[in-house]
Amino acid sequence: MRRSVLVTSLVVLVVVAGLSLLLATRHPVTNATETQSPLLGHRAPALQGRELGGGSFSLARERGDVVVVNFWASWCGPCRVEAPELSTFAWHERHRGVVLVGVVFNDSLSAASAFAQHYGSLYPSLVDPGGVFANRFGVTSPPTTIVIDRHGRVVATLLGPTTARQLEAVVARVRT
Amino acid sequence: MTLTWLGRAALYLCSAGALAGLVDQARALRAPRASHALRYALVALGGVALAVLVMQIALITHNFSLAYVAENNATFTPLLYSVTGMWSALEGSLLLWVLLQCSLNVAVTWYYRRQRDDGVVQWATLVLFSVQAFFTLLMVGPADPFIHNAAHVLQGAGPNALLQDNPLVAAHPPLLYAGFVGMSVPFAFAVAMLITGRVHERWALEQRRWTVLAWGALSVGIVLGAWWSYQVLGWGGFWGWDPVENAALLPWLTATAYVHSVIVQDRRGLFRVWNLSLAVATFALTVLGTFFTRSGVLVSVHAFSSSTLGPLLIGFFFVVVALGVGLLAWRGDRLRAPIGVDHPLSREGLFVANNIIFVGFALVVLLGTVFPLLYQAINGSQVTVGTPYFASIAAPLAVVLLALMALAPLVSWRSADAAVLWARLRTSAWVALVVVVVLLSRHVTRVPELVAVFLSVMAAGAALRTLRTTFVAARRRGSWRQMWRAPSTGGMAVHLGIVVLALGIVTSTTYAERHEVTLATGQRTVVNGHVIGFYGFAHVNNALLNATQLKVRVDGAPLRPAVTTFHGRNGQTVGTPAIDSTLWRDVYVTFDAVGGTGSTSGAQIQSNLPAGSVVLGVTVEPLLAWLWIGGLMVGAGAALSFVRRRHTEQSS
Numbered sequence: 114m115r116r117s118v119l120v121t122s123l124v125v126l127v128v129v130a131g132l133s134l135l136l137a138t139r140h141p142v143t144n145a146t147e148t149q150s151p152l153l154g155h156r157a158p159a160l161q162g163r164e165l166g167g168g169s170f171s172l173a174r175e176r177g178d179v180v181v182v183n184f185w186a187s188w189c190g191p192c193r194v195e196a197p198e199l200s201t202f203a204w205h206e207r208h209r210g211v212v213l214v215g216v217v218f219n220d221s222l223s224a225a226s227a228f229a230q231h232y233g234s235l236y237p238s239l240v241d242p243g244g245v246f247a248n249r250f251g252v253t254s255p256p257t258t259i260v261i262d263r264h265g266r267v268v269a270t271l272l273g274p275t276t277a278r279q280l281e282a283v284v285a286r287v288r289t
Numbered sequence: 290m291t292l293t294w295l296g297r298a299a300l301y302l303c304s305a306g307a308l309a310g311l312v313d314q315a316r317a318l319r320a321p322r323a324s325h326a327l328r329y330a331l332v333a334l335g336g337v338a339l340a341v342l343v344m345q346i347a348l349i350t351h352n353f354s355l356a357y358v359a360e361n362n363a364t365f366t367p368l369l370y371s372v373t374g375m376w377s378a379l380e381g382s383l384l385l386w387v388l389l390q391c392s393l394n395v396a397v398t399w400y401y402r403r404q405r406d407d408g409v410v411q412w413a414t415l416v417l418f419s420v421q422a423f424f425t426l427l428m429v430g431p432a433d434p435f436i437h438n439a440a441h442v443l444q445g446a447g448p449n450a451l452l453q454d455n456p457l458v459a460a461h462p463p464l465l466y467a468g469f470v471g472m473s474v475p476f477a478f479a480v481a482m483l484i485t486g487r488v489h490e491r492w493a494l495e496q497r498r499w500t501v502l503a504w505g506a507l508s509v510g511i512v513l514g515a516w517w518s519y520q521v522l523g524w525g526g527f528w529g530w531d532p533v534e535n536a537a538l539l540p541w542l543t544a545t546a547y548v549h550s551v552i553v554q555d556r557r558g559l560f561r562v563w564n565l566s567l568a569v570a571t572f573a574l575t576v577l578g579t580f581f582t583r584s585g586v587l588v589s590v591h592a593f594s595s596s597t598l599g600p601l602l603i604g605f606f607f608v609v610v611a612l613g614v615g616l617l618a619w620r621g622d623r624l625r626a627p628i629g630v631d632h633p634l635s636r637e638g639l640f641v642a643n644n645i646i647f648v649g650f651a652l653v654v655l656l657g658t659v660f661p662l663l664y665q666a667i668n669g670s671q672v673t674v675g676t677p678y679f680a681s682i683a684a685p686l687a688v689v690l691l692a693l694m695a696l697a698p699l700v701s702w703r704s705a706d707a708a709v710l711w712a713r714l715r716t717s718a719w720v721a722l723v724v725v726v727v728l729l730s731r732h733v734t735r736v737p738e739l740v741a742v743f744l745s746v747m748a749a750g751a752a753l754r755t756l757r758t759t760f761v762a763a764r765r766r767g768s769w770r771q772m773w774r775a776p777s778t779g780g781m782a783v784h785l786g787i788v789v790l791a792l793g794i795v796t797s798t799t800y801a802e803r804h805e806v807t808l809a810t811g812q813r814t815v816v817n818g819h820v821i822g823f824y825g826f827a828h829v830n831n832a833l834l835n836a837t838q839l840k841v842r843v844d845g846a847p848l849r850p851a852v853t854t855f856h857g858r859n860g861q862t863v864g865t866p867a868i869d870s871t872l873w874r875d876v877y878v879t880f881d882a883v884g885g886t887g888s889t890s891g892a893q894i895q896s897n898l899p900a901g902s903v904v905l906g907v908t909v910e911p912l913l914a915w916l917w918i919g920g921l922m923v924g925a926g927a928a929l930s931f932v933r934r935r936h937t938e939q940s941s
Contacts, residue, residue, distance in 0.1 A: 118562065118621025122614045129614070132659065133607040136580065137600045139662055146665075188676035190531045219677065223803040230805070230881040230906055231522075231864060254672040272672075 145258065145273035147283075150251060152259070152267040158249035160216075164237040165226055170214055172261070179284055180261040181213045183275075184247060185238070186220040187228035189255045191274035196232035202277040203236040210263070211284055214239060216246050218255040262287045292355055296343040296435035303336030303387065304429050307422040314415040323406040326398040326414045333421060334391040341388050344381060344434060348374050353442035357381060357434050363447035365832040365856060370453040376462045377448045379583060379598070380434035383427055385463060389470040390421050397474060397499075409492055412481030413474075420473050423605055431597050453833075453855060454865065457517040464510030465537055469575040471503020472540055475547070476572030476609070479565045483616035488561055488624055496568065497551040498931060501779075504544045505927025511537050512790075512920025519913075520868065527916065530679040535658045536578030539651055543571040546647035553640045556702060561624040562617060563644070569613030574651075576606040581658065634705035639697040646686055646693075653682050688740060691791060694784055695747035698755045698777070717750020741795040745788045752784040779930025783923050790919025796912040797875075804909075805881065809902045817909045819844050819876055832856070836865070839903055843869040843876045850880040850905070875913040879906035 152158075160172035160182065172180060183199055185192040203213040215238030217225040222240060229238055241247060250259055260269040260283055268287050271279070310329030317324035346352070348371045353359040361374045361381065375381040394417050401410045428434060452458050475496040482488045514537070515527035528534060547567040550560050580602040617624075630637050657674045664672045699713040721743045728742060759775035772778065804816050808823035815821070824840040827849070838851040848867035855863070869876040884898025898904070 118624075119618050122618035122621070126611060126614050129607060129610045133603050133610075135662060135666055136659070137603045139599075139666075186675060188529065189673045190529065190675070191673055226805065227803055227906060227908075230904075231879070255675075256673070 145256075145271035145275040145279060148270050148272050150259075150267070150270040152251060153270065155267055157259070157261045157265055157267050158246075160214075160239070160246055160249075162239045162241070162246070164239055165217065165222070165229055166237060168237060170237060170239055172265070175212050176265055177210070177263055179211045179263060179287055181211065181280060181284070182216060182250070182259045182261065183213065183236075184216045184218045184250070184252045184255045184257045184259075185228075186218045186255045187224040188220065189218075192228075192256045193232075195256050195274035195276075196228070196234060198274075198276045199280075200233065200235040202280045205277065205281065206284065210288075216241050216252075218247055218252065219244060260284065260287060290354065290437055292343055292347050292352060293435045293437040296340050296347075296355070297429075297433070299336050299339035299343060300425065300428055300435070301336070303333045303340065303391065304422065304425040306330070306333030306336055307391075307418055307425050311415065311418040311422055314411060314418060318408075318411050318415065321406070321408075324411060324414065326405060326418075327395070327402055329418070330391065330394040330398045333425070334388075334395050337384070337387045337391045337425070340434075341375070341384055344375055344384060345372060348372065351445060353445055354438055355434075356436040356438040359438050359440075359442045359445050361446070361448050363445035363856070364443075366445075366447055366453065367833060369456060369459060370448055373452070373458045373462075374448050376466075377452045377458075380428065380432045382462070382466075383424065383432055384434050386466050386470065387421070387424050387428065389463070389466055390424055390473065393470055393474065394418070394421055397477075408485045409478065409481045409487055409490075412484050413477040416477035416480050417473060420477070427598060427601065431601065447855065454521050454853070454863065455517055457513055457520070461510055461513040461517050464506050464513060466510075468503050468505075468507025468510050468537075469540065469578070471499060471506060472544060472572045472575050474499040474503070475568040476613075479568035480612060480616060483565060483613075483620050486620060486623060488565070488620065493551055493554050493561075493564060497548060497555075500544060500548055500551075500568075500571075501927055502931045504541070504548055505924050505931070507537065507541050507544065508927065509920060509924035511541060512917065512923070516917050516920075520866065521863075522866075530657070530676050532581050532658050535654050536581040539578060539654055539658075540571045540574040542647045542651040542654070543567050543574060546644045546651075547571060549640055549647075550644050553637045557637055559630065559637060560644075562621060565624070566613070566617060567648075569610070569617075573606055573609045573613070574655075576602060576609055580606060631703050632705045634700065634710075636697060636700045636702045638705075639693055639700055643690070643693055643697065646689060650682070650686050654679065684737070687791065688744065691741065691744035691748050691788075694787070695744055695751050698751040698781065698784070713754065714747070714750075717747050717754070720750060721746035735799050738795060738799045741791060745792050749785060749788045752781040752788070755781045773929065773932075779926050779928075779932075782926030782929055784926075786919045786922025786924075786926055788919070789915050789922060793912050793915030793917075793919055797910040797916070801908060801910045804907045805904055806907060807898065807902055807904050809899065816907045819907075819909065821876075821878070821905065821907055823903060823905065837880075839880050839905070841867065841878055841905065843878065848876075848878050850878045852880050870914050872914055874909060874911045877906075877908040877910065879908075881906045 157172060157180075161170065163169055181202075185195070199213060199215075206213070213236040215229075215234070215236060217238055217240050225238065225240070239246065250257075254272075256274055258271040258275050258280070259267060260271070262268045269283050271283070306329050310326055310333065313329060314324045314326055344355075344357070347355045347358045348362050349368065351358065351362055351364050351366070351371070353362075357378065357380055358374075361377050362371055366374065376385045397417060398405070398414060401407075404410045405414075447453070478492055478496045482490075482492050514534070518529075519527040544567075547564060550567065551564055553559050554561060554564050580599060583598050583602065630641060632638055657678050660674050661672050695714075695717070696710075700710060724746050725739050725743050728739065733739065755777050759778055760772055763769060763772035763775065802817050806814050806816060806821060808814060808821070810823060810825045813820055813822035820843070822842045824842065827838040827840055829836040829838060829851075834853050834855045836851045836853040838849040841848045841850060846869050848869055850867040851865040853863055853865045864879055866877055866879045868878070880903065882898070882904035884900050884902035
C-alpha cells in the first residue's frame with residue numbers, strides 16, 4: 114500500500130516537473146512561426162469558392178498579385194487576436210498588388226459571419242464546407258497563413274497569430 | 290516622487306509583516322510556544338492597505354507621477370473606472386491580490402486565535418505567511434506598482450476600452466481573486482495535517498467551510514465574467530474556452546470535487562489521501578492559472594501584459610506541488626482508510642463518480658490548455674485547441690453530472706435499495722416526463738435540449754425533496770432556524786442554481802438564432818417574431834468617449850447598439866452591443882455595418898448599401914438570463930452553506 118502511494122507520487126512529481134520546466138522555458142507569443150510545408154515552392158492548390166458576404170473568389174484570377182490566404186475560425190482565440198492585424202495589413206497593402214483572403218476553418222456560417230462583422234474584417238473570407246481547402250493546403254489548425262507569390266507558388270507558411278508587420282516583411286521578401 | 294516612496298514604504302511594511310510572521314511562527318513551532326501570528330498578520334494587512342490607499346488616491350486624483358497611473362488612467366476617466374483601474378494591469382492586480390491574501394490571513398489567524406498553540410493551526414499559519422510573503426515580494430521586486438514617472442504626462446492613456454465599458458469590472462476580478470486566494474486555506478491546512486500527521490481529526494471539515502466560501506466567490510466570479518463578456522464583446526456568447534477562462538475553471542473543477550468528497554470523509558472516513566491531494570491540486574491550479582494569465586506564453590483574448598513573472602510563478606507552482614506530493618508520499622501509509630466503498634450505487638459510490646468526472650474534466654481542460662505549448666515544443670509549430678475539442682467533452686460530462694445530481698441526494702449511504710430509490714424518484718420522474726411531453730407538443734424536438742430538461746427537472750426534484758425533508762423536520766421542532774442550519778440546505782440551494790444555469794446554457798446555445806438585417810431609417814422588420822425598428826442615429830461625444838449610437842426598438846423597447854471610440858489608447862474603438870433581456874429570451878443587437886462612404890466612424894462601411902442604411906446583427910437567445918440567475922443562486926447557496934457551518938460550530 115505504501116509503495117503504491119510512493120510510486121504515484123513519484124510519477125506525479127516527474128510529470129509536474131516536466132510541465133513546469135516546459136512552461137518556464139516558453140517565451141511570450143508575439144509572432145507566428147514560419148514553418149516547413151511540402152507545398153513550399155510548388156504551385157498553390159486551387160482555391161475557388163463562395164465568400165461569406167455572398168461574392169465569389171478565385172485564386173487563378175489573382176495571378177500577378179501576391180495572395181495571402183488566412184485560415185481562421187471564430188472559436189479560435191489567437192484568430193481573435195490576429196483579426197484586427199489582418200485588417201490593418203489588408204488596408205495598407207490594398208493598392209500594392211497584395212490580396213488577403215480568409216478561409217473559414219471548421220466553423221458554422223453564422224458564427225463565422227458574426228466574427229467577421231464584429232471585427233469589421235476588411236477582407237473577404239471563403240466558406241469551406243467539408244474542409245476541402247484546408248485539406249488541399251494541409252492546414253490542421255487555425256490560424257494558419259499561407260503566402261502565394263505573383264506566379265502562384267507557395268512561398269511561406271505561417272502558423273499562429275501573425276501581425277501586420279510580420280506579414281508586410283514576408284510580402285516584401287517575396288516581391289523582390 | 291512622494292507617492293512612489295510612500296507606496297513602496299507601505300509594501301516594505303507589508304513584506305516585513307509577512308516575513309516576521311513567518312520567522313516568529315517558525316520559532317514558535319520550535320520552542321514550542323504560542324505565536325503572535327495575528328499581530329504580524331495585522332501589520333502586513335496595514336501595510337498593504339496603506340499601499341492600496343496610495344494607489345487609489347493616485348488613480349482618483351489622476352496623479353501621473355506613478356507610471357502605473359499614467360498607463361491605466363486618464364484625466365477624463367470617471368471615478369468608478371479610476372477605482373477599478375487598480376486591477377486593469379498586472380502590478381495593480383497583484384496589489385489587490387495581496388490585499389485579499391492579507392485580509393484572509395487576518396481572518397484565519399483571528400478565527401483560530403484560541404487554538405494558536407495547536408500544531409495544525411501553527412503549521413497552517415506558517416504556510417499562509419509563506420504564500421503571502423511570496424506574492425508581496427513579487428511587488429517589492431519584479432512587479433513594482435509604484436514606479437516613478439518622471440515625464441510630464443498631460444492626459445494619460447486610460448484603461449483598456451473593454452475595461453471601461455461595463456461596471457462589472459468592479460465585481461468580476463475581485464471575486465475571482467477572492468476565490469483563488471481563498472484556496473490557500475485548505476492547502477495550508479492540508480500541509481499542516483500532513484506534517485503533524487493528525488489527519489484523522491475534524492480539520493478536514495474545517496477546511497471544507499473555508500473552501501466553500503472561496504468556491505462560492507470563484508463561482509460567482511466566473512459567472513460574472515461570462516456575463517461581462519456577453520455584454521461587452523459583441524458576439525452574443527459567454528464562454529470561449531480561452532486559456533484565461535480555463536485558468537479560472539480548473540481550480541473550480543477540483544474544488545467542486547473536493548467539497549463533495551470531503552462529505553464522504555466526514556460520514557464514512559474514506560478518501561483521506563484523495564481529499565488532501567485535491568486541496569493541494571486546487572491551490573496549485575490557482576497558481577498555474579495565475580501563470581497562464583500573467584506570463585503571456587499562451588495566446589489569449591485577454592491579452593494581459595506579458596511579464597517577467599512567468600518563471601517565478603511556475604517555480605512557485607512546482608514548489609507547491611512538490612511539497613504536497615512529497616508530504617503525501619511520506620504520510621501515505623497512515624492515511625489509507627481500512628474500508629472501501631460497499632456498493633457502487635450507494636451515496637459514496639456516486640460521490641466517487643462525481644469526483645472522477647470533475648477531476649477527469651479538469652485533466653481534459655488542462656491538457657487542452659497546455660497542448661499548444663507541448664506541440665510547439667516537440668514539433669516546432671503551433672496548433673490551436675478550441676471550442677470543438679472542449680465542447681465535445683463537456684457536453685456528455687454535463688449530462689452525466691445532471692444525472693448524478695438527480696440521483697445522489699436521494700440514494701442512501703452504504704447500501705443501494707432500488708425500491709426505496711424509485712419511491713423517492715417517482716414523483717420527479719413523472720413530472721420530468723410530463724414537461725418533456727409538453728415541450729414536444731410545443732415543437733421543441735432537439736434531443737440535447739430534451740435530455741437536459743428531463744434531467745434538470747429530476748435534479749431539481751431531488752434537491753427540492755431534500756429541502757422538504759429538512760423543512761418538515763424543522764417545522765416539527767417548531768424552529769425556522771433549524772431549516773437554515775440543516776446540513777444540506779446550502780448545498781441543495783447550489784444544486785438548484787446549477788440546474789437553472791444548465792437549462793440556461795443548453796437552451797440558449799441550442800436555440801440561438803443569429804440574423805443580419807439591413808434597415809433604412811424608419812424601417813421595421815420582424816426577426817423570430819420580434820419587431821426590430823431602426824429610427825436613426827444619435828451621436829454621443831463627451832469627455833470619455835465618442836460614440837455613434839443607433840436608435841433601435843425591439844418590440845417597442847428602446848435599445849442603443851453603438852460603435853464607441855474611447856479617448857486615450859490611440860482611440861480604441863469597440864462595438865457596444867445592446868441587449869433587451871427578459872426572463873424568457875434575450876434579443877442581442879449589434880451595429881455591424883453602415884451604408885455609404887461612411888461619415889460614421891468605426892462600423893464596417895459597405896459601399897453597396899444606400900447611405901443612412903445600417904446592418905444590424907440580431908441574435909435571439911432563449912432563457913439566457915437563467916445563466917445569471919442560476920449563478921447568483923449558486924453564490925447564495927454557498928454563502929448559506931458557510932453561515933450554516935458557523936452556527937453549528939457555535940451551538941455545539
